[in-house]
Amino acid sequence: MRRKEFEQHEQRAIEVLLDSAGHGFLAFVRPNLTPGAIAVNFVRLDSTIYFHGSPQGEKMEALAANPEVAFMVAEAMSLIPSYFSASDLACPASQFFRSVVVRGRARIVEDPAEKAIALQALMEKLQPEGGYLPISQTSTRYRKQLRATAVVAIPMDDVTAKFKLGQNLPRSRRASIARQLTERDAPGDSETAAAMAKARPFI
Incomplete structure (x- = not known):
């Protein structure tokens, strides 16, 4: 990564974002x-x-021909307007964000047990309140669906994380931005200010 000041190495922070x-x-x-x-x-x-997805379609055709992929997650943090700076130029305007890119070789999951575990974990993430029959390879209710659903695995062997939170700015400027975020109190501003406080300054 060219901008080393934004590179994130803390495994737990990467996992939380994902x-x-x-x-x-x-x-x-x-x-x-x-x-x-x-x-x-x-x-x-x-x-x-x-x-997961359909066994047919562009995505699966592409993975069958070339399993090398990249997978990205990004979270927009606060927009930092130019007038947060003393300058009257547009240049200081910036968007703070956190992102993770995983590069690897995608694998089509064939094992019904692994498919069921992955799909159950996905349901627990998307619908944590429950209200459905748990997905299991031994369930006759899901036997047909497990066969008809494609599940793809990407190993996290090559991971790059970029957390842009003003680490390149002087401490006084960072403190000023954090203070103005707290005063503005727009959605996400308090979270951004807290993330800035945790980020290690580069200068």
């Missing part, structure tokens, strides 16, 4: 060698990303 994201973006190469990307619901289990 686990809190409702969806991510899968980038792949189509069989005609043009790029493709699609939004998918997903779940992280240990060091593996899982998502």
Whole structure:
């Protein structure tokens, strides 16, 4: 990563961002060698990303031809307006954010037990209140659905995380931005100010 000041190495912070994201973006190469990307619901289990879908379609055709993929999750934090700075120029305006990119070789999950575990974990993430029959490979109610659903695993072997929270700014400027975020108190501002306080300043 070129901007080393924004690079995040803390494993727990990366996992929290992945686990809190409702969806991510899968980038792949189509069989005609043009790029493709699609939004998918997903779940992280240990060091593996899982998502599901139809066994047919562009996504699965692309993965069959070339399993090398990239998967990204991004969370927009506060927009920092230019007037938070003493400058009257537009240049200081910035968008704070946190992002994680996983690069790896996608694997089509064939084992019914692994498929059931991944799909159950996805349901627990998306519908934590329950209200459904748990997914199990031994359940006759889900036997047909497990066969008809494709599940894909991406190992988290190559992970890059970028948390842009003003680490490149002088401490006085960071303190000023955090104070103005607290005063503005727009949705997400308090969370951004708290994240800034935890981020290690680069200068």
